[in-house]
Amino acid sequence: MAVIPFLILFPLVISVVMFSVRVNRIRNAIAYASCAVIMAATVALVVLWAQRGGGVQQYYVNTEAVNRVILLAEVVLMVFVTICCVRKRRWYISLLSIVPTLAIVWLETAGPARAPLAHIYLDNLAVLMCLIVGFIGCLIIVYAVGYMHGYQHYHRDIPDRRYYFFFVLFLFIGAMFGFVLSADLLWIDLFWETTSVCSFLLIGYTTLPEAETNSFRALWMNLLGGCALAAAIVLDALHTSTTDLHLLVNDCRAGNTVSLICVALIAFAALTKAAQLPFSNWLLGAMVAPTPSSALLHSATMVKAGIYILFRLSPAMTGNYCGMMISFVGGFTFLAASIMAIAQDDAKKVLAMSTISNLGLMVACAGVGRPETLWAGVFLLIFHAISKSLLFQDVGATENSLHSRDIEEMQGLLYRLPKLAIIMFIGICGMFLAPFGMLISKWAALRAAVDERNIILTFFICFGSGTTSFYWTKWLGKIITRSSKPKVKDITKKNEMLSLWIHTILMIGICALFPFLSGLFVDPLVTQIFGSYTQVIPNRILVLLVVLILFFFAVPVVSYLRSRNMAMNRKLSYMSGINTGNNDAFTGSCGQEQPLVVSNLYFKKVFARKVLMLPCEVISTAVIIVMLTMTIGGAF
Amino acid sequence: MEVSRIIMPILYVVLAPLLGALLTGCDRKISARMQRRVGPPILQPIYDVIKLFKKQVIGVDRAQGFLLFTNLILTVLTGCLFCLGMDLLMVFFILATSSSFLYLAVCVTGSPMSSMAAQRELVQEMAVEPATILAALGFYLATGSFGTLRIASQPVSAIIKTPGFFIAFCFVLTVRMRKSPFDTAQSEHAHQELVQGITTEMGARNLAMFQITEWYETILMLGVAALYFLNSNPWSILLAVVVILALYFVEILLDNTCARLKWKDLLIDLWAVTLLCDGINLIILMMI
Numbered sequence: 001m002a003v004i005p006f007l008i009l010f011p012l013v014i015s016v017v018m019f020s021v022r023v024n025r026i027r028n029a030i031a032y033a034s035c036a037v038i039m040a041a042t043v044a045l046v047v048l049w050a051q052r053g054g055g056v057q058q059y060y061v062n063t064e065a066v067n068r069v070i071l072l073a074e075v076v077l078m079v080f081v082t083i084c085c086v087r088k089r090r091w092y093i094s095l096l097s098i099v100p101t102l103a104i105v106w107l108e109t110a111g112p113a114r115a116p117l118a119h120i121y122l123d124n125l126a127v128l129m130c131l132i133v134g135f136i137g138c139l140i141i142v143y144a145v146g147y148m149h150g151y152q153h154y155h156r157d158i159p160d161r162r163y164y165f166f167f168v169l170f171l172f173i174g175a176m177f178g179f180v181l182s183a184d185l186l187w188i189d190l191f192w193e194t195t196s197v198c199s200f201l202l203i204g205y206t207t208l209p210e211a212e213t214n215s216f217r218a219l220w221m222n223l224l225g226g227c228a229l230a231a232a233i234v235l236d237a238l239h240t241s242t243t244d245l246h247l248l249v250n251d252c253r254a255g256n257t258v259s260l261i262c263v264a265l266i267a268f269a270a271l272t273k274a275a276q277l278p279f280s281n282w283l284l285g286a287m288v289a290p291t292p293s294s295a296l297l298h299s300a301t302m303v304k305a306g307i308y309i310l311f312r313l314s315p316a317m318t319g320n321y322c323g324m325m326i327s328f329v330g331g332f333t334f335l336a337a338s339i340m341a342i343a344q345d346d347a348k349k350v351l352a353m354s355t356i357s358n359l360g361l362m363v364a365c366a367g368v369g370r371p372e373t374l375w376a377g378v379f380l381l382i383f384h385a386i387s388k389s390l391l392f393q394d395v396g397a398t399e400n401s402l403h404s405r406d407i408e409e410m411q412g413l414l415y416r417l418p419k420l421a422i423i424m425f426i427g428i429c430g431m432f433l434a435p436f437g438m439l440i441s442k443w444a445a446l447r448a449a450v451d452e453r454n455i456i457l458t459f460f461i462c463f464g465s466g467t468t469s470f471y472w473t474k475w476l477g478k479i480i481t482r483s484s485k486p487k488v489k490d491i492t493k494k495n496e497m498l499s500l501w502i503h504t505i506l507m508i509g510i511c512a513l514f515p516f517l518s519g520l521f522v523d524p525l526v527t528q529i530f531g532s533y534t535q536v537i538p539n540r541i542l543v544l545l546v547v548l549i550l551f552f553f554a555v556p557v558v559s560y561l562r563s564r565n566m567a568m569n570r571k572l573s574y575m576s577g578i579n580t581g582n583n584d585a586f587t588g589s590c591g592q593e594q595p596l597v598v599s600n601l602y603f604k605k606v607f608a609r610k611v612l613m614l615p616c617e618v619i620s621t622a623v624i625i626v627m628l629t630m631t632i633g634g635a636f
Numbered sequence: 637m638e639v640s641r642i643i644m645p646i647l648y649v650v651l652a653p654l655l656g657a658l659l660t661g662c663d664r665k666i667s668a669r670m671q672r673r674v675g676p677p678i679l680q681p682i683y684d685v686i687k688l689f690k691k692q693v694i695g696v697d698r699a700q701g702f703l704l705f706t707n708l709i710l711t712v713l714t715g716c717l718f719c720l721g722m723d724l725l726m727v728f729f730i731l732a733t734s735s736s737f738l739y740l741a742v743c744v745t746g747s748p749m750s751s752m753a754a755q756r757e758l759v760q761e762m763a764v765e766p767a768t769i770l771a772a773l774g775f776y777l778a779t780g781s782f783g784t785l786r787i788a789s790q791p792v793s794a795i796i797k798t799p800g801f802f803i804a805f806c807f808v809l810t811v812r813m814r815k816s817p818f819d820t821a822q823s824e825h826a827h828q829e830l831v832q833g834i835t836t837e838m839g840a841r842n843l844a845m846f847q848i849t850e851w852y853e854t855i856l857m858l859g860v861a862a863l864y865f866l867n868s869n870p871w872s873i874l875l876a877v878v879v880i881l882a883l884y885f886v887e888i889l890l891d892n893t894c895a896r897l898k899w900k901d902l903l904i905d906l907w908a909v910t911l912l913c914d915g916i917n918l919i920i921l922m923m924i
């Protein structure tokens with residue numbers, strides 16, 4: 001299938017083009033065209049895959065020449081990272097890149113001979129990831145073209161390096177395609193490191209001191225994961241003389257203890273990439289970059305790479321210490337991050353916290369290692385990718401118009417920026433309300449956790465569910481609260497709006513179609529990975545839920561239309577003082593006018609990141625160390 | 637069996653508000669007697685609601701009406717699903733959604749009193765959500781099913797295996813019924829720190845809708861409490877009714893004797909109870 005190398009290489013070629021074209025208009029046109037091509041190629045991949053009968057397909061066994069190129073690329077990457085680190089006087093970080101790369105080089109040149117393997121592995125999960133990367137990723141790029149124009153216009157102090165920004169974006173997309181399609185761990189390692197470096201470059205885009213600090217934090221955390229991955233690869237190659245990810249999982253399921261160590265190391269690496277505690281700070285620091293990069297990191301690429309690899313490893317983690325580690329860290333992160341999200345009033349920070357929290361739930365699903373939890377995890381992945389990308393783009397666009405991303409400033413957004421507010425509303429609903437998608441996944445995860453008799457995870461999900469609702473509902477309320485502030489001019493560009501509407505339609509469409517999606521695509525996916533699967537939530541209930549969704553949309557709309565023309569005597573609200581007539585101030589006891597400020601609860605003293613992050617990091621680090629030690633110790 | 641499947645939801649839709657109103661009437665009467673007053677007639681809540689519907693529609697914001705209506709419809713729907721024997725977890729999840737509509741209806745006005753009350757309401761939701769979900773899980777662990785009809789037709793009552801869950805659920809019930817010491821969001825009596833809490837800006841038809849929704853919700857929550865006692869023996873229905881009435885009396889007693897907690901204490905108390913009662917019960921059920 002020639003479309004596979006095309007999908008990986010085309011974005012790489014385009015990224016070079018992006019870097020070399022310095023005329024904005026031309027570069028934008030190329031970006032649009034390439035996005036269309038990538039989406040078309042993704043569709044072509046799906047069609048070709050389906051024509052060949054779907055299921056598991058393997059390609060490209062003899063790839064000697066490509067292997068060399070990959071090795072070379074890895075060394076180039078190492079040199080690049082080293083130069084970056086040394087130039088900014090952080091040479092010690094480069095060690096995290098040099099050591100694993102040298103180990104890989106040694107393995108390929110002087111290591112034991114390895115059995116041939118199919119390097120490309122195409123199944124439902126890979127296809128799903130390709131769809132997410134191809135479509136969501138490209139829509140984000142379309143959005144970025146418009147957004148960056150406005151961004152550079154308003155941030156004169158930041159050097160205009162859009163050529164560089166789009167270079168990294170396309171590189172990222174290419175690396176992600178490579179990552180999800182490869183079966184050879186050596187290939188996966190290269191793409192893994194590439195995404196790490198890409199995120200480092202994106203976060204450092206503005207070159208401000210804060211961006212620099214945060215980008216290096218992201219770099220060392222992800223490279224640390226890369227070290228674990230490289231260690232796993234070397235160990236696996238020495239032990240079984242192959243570097244096939246799928247064989248590794250099978251070996252581990254067969255009870256091979258050394259393979260379990262490899263799995264645990266890779267799972268550890270995935271924790272860093274998925275920004276789980278104690279590695280959450282890098283994703284929070286990524287906020288300093290322009291919004292499209294956050295959208296990309298949070299929804300379609302980076303963090304999803306960690307989740308993807310955990311889903312692959314999921315069958316190998318059933319009922320062992322590794323699985324316990326992953327499900328504990330995931331569940332704990334779900335709860336802790338959702339509590340910390342309560343204290344945030346910056347919209348982007350709330351989104352970031354909620355990403356970490358939701359990823360935690362996915363990680364926990366993978367860690368339990370049951371077909372049912374994987375089903376829940378995959379749906380979480382789908383819904384989260386769409387709604388988070390939607391929300392980030394929407395908050396970015398709102399920020400451009402409103403010049404603030406403080407949630408308190410968003411009071412009455414529905415009346416001041418109606419379009420963006422409605423989209424934001426739908427996005428938030430998708431994140432937690434019944435009967436939208438995320439809730440169903442949470443539901444399935446909960447049932448599976450109970451069936452597994454996983455007490456701690458059950459508690460994490462129950463409490464996390466409460467705190468999650470709290471911070472989202474709070475935000476929803478702010479959007480629709482009446483405000484007397486004037487309307488804001490909506491300066492959202494057409495292409496930004498296009499991307500937003502496509503996301504919204506996708507979101508609602510997937511909500512409405514998900515029983516079909518489940519039966520047609522996700523059930524086979526789980527069966528491919530686990531070999532067997534029984535439904536957690538019966539189809540009958542799924543269909544009922546879809547009916548509920550329609551109902552859910554119908555009730556407010558119908559009653560809104562009915563009440564719109566209803567006669568009503570408008571009165572001013574009660575204020576314990578004389579309302580000055582506009583619902584925004586009252587006359588106080590001393591006769592002077594007091595402006596009214598209504599604020600949400602944030603519990604900043606108790607739930608702030610400053611207060612909670614350190615203890616959470618300590619706990620999760622301790623659990624990881626103990627569990628990893630037990631896994632490794634258990635092998636001997 | 638099939639007929640009763642359809643009849644139950646219909647009965648719920650028709651009777652729940654009446655029952656709820658009667659209970660509220662009795663509640664007021666008993667409260668009044670506890671305070672050595674005569675108290676209003678038992679049917680007073682119904683008269684009140686009818687009168688509210690006849691009044692001129694006054695409101696601070698137009699949107700409030702349809703949000704409250706959605707809250708009502710979703711609550712009724714939840715109750716019907718409950719009566720149909722559907723998944724209890726789903727029932728609770730949709731109930732949580734309808735509560736968010738109540739929150740939106742309260743804070744849409746932007747009025748200071750109701751906005752503050754809305755925040756407290758949200759804290760209450762957060763406080764009871766874990767215990768609510770765990771209650772459903774408790775039923776599942778005890779009876780092997782989430783379906784309400786299945787739970788109610790077991791050979792032995794669920795309470796035998798789930799006393800801890802029941803205790804925690806009683807706390808949830810107190811919050812849901814807006815009784816002291818957990819009525820932080822709505823104070824029944826005027827001139828308290830939040831004036832009328834979440835109902836401050838509701839008038840006429842909106843207030844009536846809110847009241848009816850509360851009745852539906854109360855009956856639903858009492859229904860869940862009844863699930864702990866129902867079993868395949870028809871006499872268990874009597875037991876359940878007696879226990880529920882006793883429970884209601886205790887709630888009234890509490891309401892008249894306790895001072896209102898601060899919302900922070902409410903959160904801490906409820907979570908502590910959840911962790912303790914649900915936690916111990918859950919561990920026992922899961923380990924055995």
